[in-house]
Amino acid sequence: MDRNRERRMTPRQIIRRIGLWLCVFVIVSPAILFFLWMISLSLKFEVDNAAYPPVFFPERIAWKNYADVLASNRFLTYFVNSLIVTGSATALALLVGVPAGYGIARMAAHKSAIVILIARITPGLSYLIPLFLLFQWLGLLGTLVPQIIIHLVVTVPIVIWIMIGYFETTPMELEEAALIDGAGRWQVFRHVALPIARPGIAVAFILAVIFSWNNFVFGIVLAGRETRTLPVAVYNMISFDQLSWGPLAAAALIVTLPVLLLTVLAQRQIVAGLTAGAVKGG
Incomplete structure (x- = not known):
């Protein structure tokens, strides 16, 4: 019974947890996006890097x-x-x-x-x-x-x-x-x-x-x-x-x-x- 009570979360606790994860996502997502974009730049030829609109996944990888x-x-x-x-x-x-x-x-x-x-x-x-x-x-x-x-x-x-x-x-x-x-x-x-x-x-x-x-x-x-x-x-x-x-x-x-x-x-x-x-x- 005690374990079941601990597992059950009140609506307020759920909202707090969702808000916490949302804040973490907002703070961390720019850094992750920039890092992924740097990886994409390193794997593309200069033609793809200068393309508009930008190309995130290149057709050919430039090792x-x-x-x-x-x-x-x-x-x-x-x-x-x-x-x-x-x-x-x-x-x-x-x-x-x-x-x-x-x-x-x-x-x-x-x-x-x-x-x-x-x-x-x-x-x-x-x-x-x-x-x-x-x-x-x-x-x-x-x-x-x-x-x-x-x-x-x-x-x-x-x-x-x-x-x-x-x-x-x-x-x-x-x-x-x-x-x-x-x-x-x-x-x-x-x-x-x-x-x-x-x-x-x-x-x-x-x-x-x-x-x-x-x-x-x-x-x-x-x-x-x-x-x-x-x-x-x-x-x-x-x-x-x-x-x-x-x-x-x-x-x-x-x-x-x-x-x-x-x-x-x-x-x-x-x-x-x-x-x-x-x-x-x-």
């Missing part, structure tokens, strides 16, 4: 667009550059951010948390000009080092902010027991806090990768011809003489694919990381 992008001499170089910059910036952010988040959370250093929040919401362009002048003075412009360093401006605050929120909701009993048993603070952090915080670290890792991989402004200002990342390479495909929508859309999809796959494959870890702390803290 040549993807082949031309992948066959580009510099595409592999730009892909490796993106891997190096994103991987280094994310690894350094986790190396610095996870202990920093743990220390701020355990010391209840709210002023430090506010500073991290300010650093998180400050536009990256605010740091670009002074760091550009510094890298120019050091002779590092045109290398990957400035890009890795300036990406830390984005990734470190994200990691610290996420880990502060996660460590604040994890239980203290295990850490207190380890301290009573004679463990040092570093041993508690390494053997007790870190294993508990794996879901939160996974979320911080994924978000840091997404923000670093998709960053465009830093790359276009600090990178040289051989040190460009993929977002900058896609932008350089736009010319005033001719704009080929097929290869451009194919390149944009290839750039998006690694982050998209990472998000899809790690969606369970993302949900666990965003909810586990609240469950454990209850």
Whole structure:
């Protein structure tokens, strides 16, 4: 009887659920439509891309667009550059951010948390000009080092902010027991806090990768011809003489694919990381 009552929904609950799904559809549908249209552009020849009325499903699929992008001499170089910059910036952010988040959370250093929040919401362009002048003075412009360093401006605050929120909701009993048993603070952090915080670290890792991989402004200002990342390479495909929508859309999809796959494959870890702390803290 109780289950039947729970399954039955009142008209008000039905209306609320329909309204919720309608709002979700209205918010999400433009992004889905644009993504599907980009896929359509990447699979069409230029004749179909310039046709009016627009053609969504082409009669012939232009796999040549993807082949031309992948066959580009510099595409592999730009892909490796993106891997190096994103991987280094994310690894350094986790190396610095996870202990920093743990220390701020355990010391209840709210002023430090506010500073991290300010650093998180400050536009990256605010740091670009002074760091550009510094890298120019050091002779590092045109290398990957400035890009890795300036990406830390984005990734470190994200990691610290996420880990502060996660460590604040994890239980203290295990850490207190380890301290009573004679463990040092570093041993508690390494053997007790870190294993508990794996879901939160996974979320911080994924978000840091997404923000670093998709960053465009830093790359276009600090990178040289051989040190460009993929977002900058896609932008350089736009010319005033001719704009080929097929290869451009194919390149944009290839750039998006690694982050998209990472998000899809790690969606369970993302949900666990965003909810586990609240469950454990209850």
